[in-house]
Amino acid sequence: MTDIPSQLTTELPPAWQPAAVEAELYQRWVDSGYFRADPRSPEPPFCIVIPPPNVTGSLHMGHALEHSIMDALTRRRRMQGFETLWLPGMDHAGIATQNVVERELAGEGLSRHDLGREAFVERVWRWKAESGGMILNQMRRLGDGVDWSRERFTMDAGLSRAVQTIFKRLFEDGLIYRAERIINWCPRCHTALSDIEVEHSEDEGELISIRYGDGEVSIVVATTRAETMLGDTAVAVHPDDERYRHLVGTEVVLPLTGRRIPVVADDHVDPAFGTGAVKVTPAHDPNDFEIGRRHGLPALTIMDERGVITAHGPFEGLDRFEARPAVVAALREQGRIVAEKRPYLHSVGHCSRCDTVVEPRLSLQWFVKVAPLAKAAGDAVRDGRTTIHPADLAKRYFDWVDNMHDWCISRQLWWGHRIPVWYGPNDKVMCVGPDEEPPEGEDWHQDPDVLDTWFSSALWPFSTLGWPERTADLDRFYPNSVLVTGYDILFFWVVRMMMFGLYAMDDVQPFDHVYLHGLIRDASGKKMSKSRNNVIDPLDWLDRYGADATRFTLARGATPGGDMALSEEWAAGSRNFCNKLWNASRFALMNGATVARPLPERDALTDADRWILDRTDALVSEVDTQFEDYQFARLCDALYHFTWDEFCDWYLELAKVQIAAGGERAEATRAVLGHVLDTLLRLLHPLVPFVTEVLWLSLTGKESLVVADWPAVRGAAPDAEAARRIEGVQRLVTEIRRFRSDQGLKPGQRVAARLSGMDGAGLAGHEPAVSTLVRLEPPGESFASSASVEVSLPGGTVTVELDLSGTVDVAAERRRLAKDLAAAEKELAQTEAKLGNPQFADRAPAGVVAKIKARRELAVAEIQRITARLEALAGSGS
RNA sequence: GGGCGCAUAGCUCAGCGGAAGAGCACUCGGUUUACACCCGAGCGGUCGCAGGUUCGAGUCCUGCUGCGCCCACCA
Numbered sequence: 018m019t020d021i022p023s024q025l026t027t028e029l030p031p032a033w034q035p036a037a038v039e040a041e042l043y044q045r046w047v048d049s050g051y052f053r054a055d056p057r058s059p060e061p062p063f064c065i066v067i068p069p070p071n072v073t074g075s076l077h078m079g080h081a082l083e084h085s086i087m088d089a090l091t092r093r094r095r096m097q098g099f100e101t102l103w104l105p106g107m108d109h110a111g112i113a114t115q116n117v118v119e120r121e122l123a124g125e126g127l128s129r130h131d132l133g134r135e136a137f138v139e140r141v142w143r144w145k146a147e148s149g150g151m152i153l154n155q156m157r158r159l160g161d162g163v164d165w166s167r168e169r170f171t172m173d174a175g176l177s178r179a180v181q182t183i184f185k186r187l188f189e190d191g192l193i194y195r196a197e198r199i200i201n202w203c204p205r206c207h208t209a210l211s212d213i214e215v216e217h218s219e220d221e222g223e224l225i226s227i228r229y230g231d232g233e234v235s236i237v238v239a240t241t242r243a244e245t246m247l248g249d250t251a252v253a254v255h256p257d258d259e260r261y262r263h264l265v266g267t268e269v270v271l272p273l274t275g276r277r278i279p280v281v282a283d284d285h286v287d288p289a290f291g292t293g294a295v296k297v298t299p300a301h302d303p304n305d306f307e308i309g310r311r312h313g314l315p316a317l318t319i320m321d322e323r324g325v326i327t328a329h330g331p332f333e334g335l336d337r338f339e340a341r342p343a344v345v346a347a348l349r350e351q352g353r354i355v356a357e358k359r360p361y362l363h364s365v366g367h368c369s370r371c372d373t374v375v376e377p378r379l380s381l382q383w384f385v386k387v388a389p390l391a392k393a394a395g396d397a398v399r400d401g402r403t404t405i406h407p408a409d410l411a412k413r414y415f416d417w418v419d420n421m422h423d424w425c426i427s428r429q430l431w432w433g434h435r436i437p438v439w440y441g442p443n444d445k446v447m448c449v450g451p452d453e454e455p456p457e458g459e460d461w462h463q464d465p466d467v468l469d470t471w472f473s474s475a476l477w478p479f480s481t482l483g484w485p486e487r488t489a490d491l492d493r494f495y496p497n498s499v500l501v502t503g504y505d506i507l508f509f510w511v512v513r514m515m516m517f518g519l520y521a522m523d524d525v526q527p528f529d530h531v532y533l534h535g536l537i538r539d540a541s542g543k544k545m546s547k548s549r550n551n552v553i554d555p556l557d558w559l560d561r562y563g564a565d566a567t568r569f570t571l572a573r574g575a576t577p578g579g580d581m582a583l584s585e586e587w588a589a590g591s592r593n594f595c596n597k598l599w600n601a602s603r604f605a606l607m608n609g610a611t612v613a614r615p616l617p618e619r620d621a622l623t624d625a626d627r628w629i630l631d632r633t634d635a636l637v638s639e640v641d642t643q644f645e646d647y648q649f650a651r652l653c654d655a656l657y658h659f660t661w662d663e664f665c666d667w668y669l670e671l672a673k674v675q676i677a678a679g680g681e682r683a684e685a686t687r688a689v690l691g692h693v694l695d696t697l698l699r700l701l702h703p704l705v706p707f708v709t710e711v712l713w714l715s716l717t718g719k720e721s722l723v724v725a726d727w728p729a730v731r732g733a734a735p736d737a738e739a740a741r742r743i744e745g746v747q748r749l750v751t752e753i754r755r756f757r758s759d760q761g762l763k764p765g766q767r768v769a770a771r772l773s774g775m776d777g778a779g780l781a782g783h784e785p786a787v788s789t790l791v792r793l794e795p796p797g798e799s800f801a802s803s804a805s806v807e808v809s810l811p812g813g814t815v816t817v818e819l820d821l822s823g824t825v826d827v828a829a830e831r832r833r834l835a836k837d838l839a840a841a842e843k844e845l846a847q848t849e850a851k852l853g854n855p856q857f858a859d860r861a862p863a864g865v866v867a868k869i870k871a872r873r874e875l876a877v878a879e880i881q882r883i884t885a886r887l888e889a890l891a892g893s894g895s
Numbered sequence: 896g897g898g899c900g901c902a903u904a905g906c907u908c909a910g911c912g913g914a915a916g917a918g919c920a921c922u923c924g925g926u927u928u929a930c931a932c933c934c935g936a937g938c939g940g941u942c943g944c945a946g947g948u949u950c951g952a953g954u955c956c957u958g959c960u961g962c963g964c965c966c967a968c969c970a
Binding site for chain 2: 031032033212217238239240241242253285286287290291292295296297302303304305306307363364377409410412413416417420504508536573576579581582583586587590592593594595596597599600601602603605606607651654657658665666669751754755757758759761762763764765766792844847848854855856857858859860861862864865869872
C-alpha cells in the first residue's frame with residue numbers, strides 16, 4: 018500500500034484545489050492495481066472496451082463525455098463487487114493516419130512513392146511511437162480507471178491475427194468476394210471509399226441538355242457531368258414511354274466521338290424527369306452500371322485514378338474539371354446544347370477525409386456479403402440479447418441493418434491490414450490464414466490493398482480479449498457488458514461489431530447493452546468545429562475547473578441519445594458543487610463526524626436525524642434506479658439536490674443546533690453526520706472520483722474509496738411522521754424568513770419573538786431549531802408584539818409575533834397580505850370548480866380527489882387567517 | 896426524395912394524463928465563525944400555432960409553421 022499523499026494528511030484547506038492532488042491520486046490508484054482485472058476472480062464480470070480513438074486523435078469534449086460515462090459505470094460496478102475490466106486502446110485509422118504522415122512527408126518535399134511501401138509503413142510506425150496516442154495520456158487527466166496492462170492497438174500482432182483469421186473464415190464461407198463494381202473513388206487519396214466515408218452536400222452545378230444523334234433520329238439527354246459522355250455506351254428510356262418507343266432498338270450517333278450507341282428501354286428511367294431520356298455511362302455511374310449489366314452494354318473507362326481523361330482525342334490528359342467546360346464548349350460549337358440550367362443545385366459526394374469530390378469508378382474490389390450477417394445483427398436486437406438505450410434508436414438500427422449494401426472492404430492504401438490474398442498463375446487465388454505460409458515463387462504476389470479501418474474495429478469487442486485464442490479474458494469478459502458510444506456511429510461501427518461478433522462468437526452478441534450518448538454542442542446549440550471557432554477544449558477545463566467538475570458537467574447533461582449544449586457557466590457550476598461538497602464535509606469533520614461508532618438506536622435520534630437518514634436511503638435507491646437506466650442527467654440532479662438542498666441547507670443547519678446541545682445528542686448527531694456523508698461520498702464517487710476520495714480518506718482513514726463497498730439501503734421503514742414534522746419546520750422557517758425579508762430586517766439581525774401554536778401544529782420541541790434558523794430571541798420582560806405572521810400548516814396554525822420596536826412596515830405587510838389573499842382565493846376557486854364537477858368526482862381516482870380537498874381546506878384556512886390579520890391591521894389604525 | 900427528432904421562464908433543459916420545475920442569468924438584502932466557488936428573499940411561463948380525444952392535456956391524436964439530424968444511385 019502506498020502512503021497517503023502529504024496534502025491529504027494535513028488539515029483540509031478551505032477550498033477544494035483539484036490541481037494539487039489529482040495527478041498524485043491517479044498514480045496511487047494505478048499503482049495499487051485497482052484497475053487491473055483478474056479473469057480468475059469468482060466475482061461476476063463487468064466489461065467495457067473503449068471505443069478506440071484514432072491514433073492521430075487528441076481528447077475532445079466528445080471523448081470526455083464518453084469517458085466520464087464509462088468510468089462512472091465501471092467504478093460503480095467495481096464498488097458493487099463486480100470483477101471489472103475497462104479496456105483501453107487505439108485505432109490505427111487507415112486513411113486519417115496515412116494522410117497525417119503524407120502531409121509530414123510533403124513538408125520534406127517527398128511523397129510516399131519516393132520512400133516505397135515498406136519504408137513508408139515503417140515511417141508511420143515511427144510516427145505512431147513518437148506522436149501518436151496523445152489521447153491515452155490525456156485520459157489520465159480525466160481519471161479514467163482503465164486497465165493499462167491490457168492496452169491494445171488495432172495493428173498489434175494479436176489483433177492482426179484476429180483480422181486474418183476472420184477474413185479467411187469469411188472467405189471460405191463465401192461471405193467475402195471480389196468483384197468489379199462502381200465504387201466511390203477519391204481521386205486525391207487514390208483509394209476506394211465505403212458509403213460511409215462519403216459525405217453529401219448540396220453543391221452548385223450546371224445541368225445541360227445535349228442532343229444526341231442527328232436529323233430524324235435524335236434524342237435529348239441531360240447531365241451535370243458532361244465529360245462522362247465520352248464514355249457513354251447507350252441512351253435509356255422508360256419502356257412505356259410513347260415518345261421514344263419508336264427509337265428503342267435503334268442507334269444514335271454520340272457527338273464528338275462519332276460512335277453509334279443503342280437506345281435501350283429500362284425501368285430505372287423516370288419518364289417525368291427532364292426529357293425522359295438518360296445517357297448511360299456504365300464505367301462512371303452506379304445506376305448506369307446496373308443498366309449496362311441488364312442490357313449487356315460495354316463499360317468504357319475514360320478516366321484514370323487521378324480523375325484525368327484517358328479517352329483518345331482532344332480531351333485526353335485533361336483533369337475532369339477542365340474537361341467538363343471543354344466538352345461543353347465543343348458541343349456548343351456543334352449546336353448540340355439544347356438548354357443550360359444554372360445554377361443547378363444537386364447533391365454531390367465528397368471524400369470525408371479530404372473533401373475532394375468523389376468520382377464513381379469501375380474497379381475490382383473486395384466486398385463483404387452483408388445480408389446474412391446483417392440479418393443476425395438485427396435479430397440479436399429484436400430478440401433482446403442486446404438492448405439499445407434509448408430504445409427509439411433501435412428503429413434506426415433496424416432501418417440500417419435491413420437495407421445494408423454489400424460492404425467494400427479494400428482500400429488502395431499502404432497503412433492498414435494487408436489483404437491476405439495471393440494471386441498466382443492461371444488466375445489462381447489463395448487466402449492465407451495467420452499460421453499459414455504464403456505460396457512460394459515469382460509468379461505469386463499478394464494483393465496490394467489494405468482493409469477498411471472499420472474491418473478491424475468491428476472485431477474490437479473480442480479481438481482485444483485474445484480471440485481467436487480461447488483466453489481466460491475472452492471466456493470471462495465476452496460479451497461486453499455495455500458499449501458506450503455516440504449515436505452518430507451507431508450505423509457504421511455498432512452494426513459492424515454486431516455482425517462480426519455474432520459471426521465469430523457462435524451467435525453470442527458482443528454486448529448486452531448499447532448506450533448511445535448525444536453530440537456536444539456549443540452554448541447556442543451549434544456543432545463544435547474548428548472552422549466555427551467554438552470548440553471548448555476539455556484540457557482547458559481540466560486545468561481551470563478540475564477533472565471532477567468537468568466530468569460532473571458532462572454527466573449532468575447526458576440524457577440517452579440527447580445532444581448537449583455546453584458553456585462555461587456549467588463548468589463553473591460544477592466546480593462550485595464540488596466545493597460545496599468539500600466545505601460541507603469539512604464542516605462535518607471539524608464537528609467530529611465519524612463512522613467509527615454505529616448509528617444510535619431510533620429512540621436516540623431526533624426528527625431531523627430520522628428525516629435525513631430516510632432521505633439518504635431514498636437517494637441510494639434513486640441513484641441505483643437512474644444508473645440502471647443510464648439516466649445520468651437525473652442521477653446528477655438527484656445527487657446535486659440532495660447534497661445542496663437537503664444535506665447542506667437543512668440538515669447541517671439543524672445539526673448545528675443538535676451539536677450545540679452537547680452530550681449524547683451531539684454524539685448521536687456526529688454518528689448520523691458520519692453515516693450520511695460516508696454514503697453520499699460513495700454515491701458520488703463514480704462521477705467525481707478525486708474530491709470524494711480525498712474527503713473519504715479524511716472521514717474514514719481507510720485505504721481508498723475506489724474499492725469501498727457501494728451503499729445499500731438501511732432497510733428501516735421511513736419515518737413518515739418525522740418527515741412531516743421536518744417539512745413543517747421547513748415551511749415555518751421559510752415563511753418567517755419571507756416575513757422578515759418583507760419587513761426589511763437584515764438576515765443576521767436578531768429579534769425578540771414569541772412562537773405559539775407549535776404544539777397544536779405537531780411541532781413541539783422544534784422551537785430551538787426554528788429560532789436558531791431564523792435568528793429569533795426569546796421574548797424578554799419588555800416584549801411588545803408589533804408584527805406577526807401566521808403560518809397555516811397541515812396540523813394547525815403557528816403564530817409568530819415579533820417585537821420590531823417601531824420598524825414595522827405596515828404598508829409592506831398589507832401589500833403582501835393582499836397578494837397572498839389573491840393567490841388563496843384563486844386556489845379556492847380552482848379547487849371548488851374541480852370538486853363541483855360531478856364527472857370529476859365520479860371518474861378521478863380517490864387519491865386525487867382527497868388531495869384536491871386538502872388543498873381546498875388549506876385555502877379556506879389561509880383566507881380566514883389573512884382576512885383576520887387585515888382586520889387587525891385596520892383596527893390598529895395605522 | 897425518404898425517415899427521425901425537437902419547439903416549456905432571458906439562456907440551457909427536465910417534466911410526458913391529475914396543483915407549471917431545475918441550473919445559470921437577473922433584482923433586493925447580507926462579516927449568518929463549513930463554504931462570497933457562499934447565505935436568505937424575490938422577479939420571470941395563455942408549455943410554437945390551429946383543431947380533436949378526455950371529467951381533466953406541456954403531457955395523447957391530426958394538421959400547420961420553424962429549426963435540427965440521419966439516410967439516398969433521379970440523369
